[in-house]
Amino acid sequence: GQQLNQSPQSMFIQEGEDVSMNCTSSSIFNTWLWYKQDPGEGPVLLIALYKAGELTSNGRLTAQFGITRKDSFLNISASIPSDVGIYFCAGPLRWGNQFYFGTGTSLTVIP
């Protein structure tokens, strides 16, 4: 089963606001990935993090790999309507070869 706790479950924000969501686990992860999924489509990779402490940006998105290797966060700055969707964190455990996914954060941006 899943071992990633993602929060918040849903967010309703005004256009232009910043967004923050995070993912935590009781296990150590080797890699943290953040995906965005639009309705009826497959998840699209946003950011990949490979080292503890790593801070990576992709346009208005910034994500960090927690130092303990058990957590990660994703920030979206100056949100726009096309940011609407479900955001998932994911990654493989340090030991083993199966990917785990968070339960997702549903983001709604109000124009």
Next chain:
Amino acid sequence: KAGVTQTPRYLIKTRGQQVTLSCSPISGHRSVSWYQQTPGQGLQFLFEYFSETQRNKGNFPGRFSGRQFSNSRSEMNVSTLELGDSALYLCASSSGSQETQYFGPGTRLLVL
């Protein structure tokens, strides 16, 4: 490189029937994973294939099976369909188990 492709995109079946879904990974990727996604359960891992061998399996009944061919293309089969099998089925490819997974657009299955 072309992305992950899945066929068909949409499928309607009736209870008791069987269905086969296909996934073509990104060129050079040898690992293909399958997931079931439903509104209530999120992304549930079905199985992973690497070089034609199933390496991991999720907690699904034996009605769900898969295989991988020598060109890394993979198929997933569901026999004796049930209403609860209605879902978006996603496949993801990667160069290895610990590597980043890239998803296809999914196959939307509706069981009536």
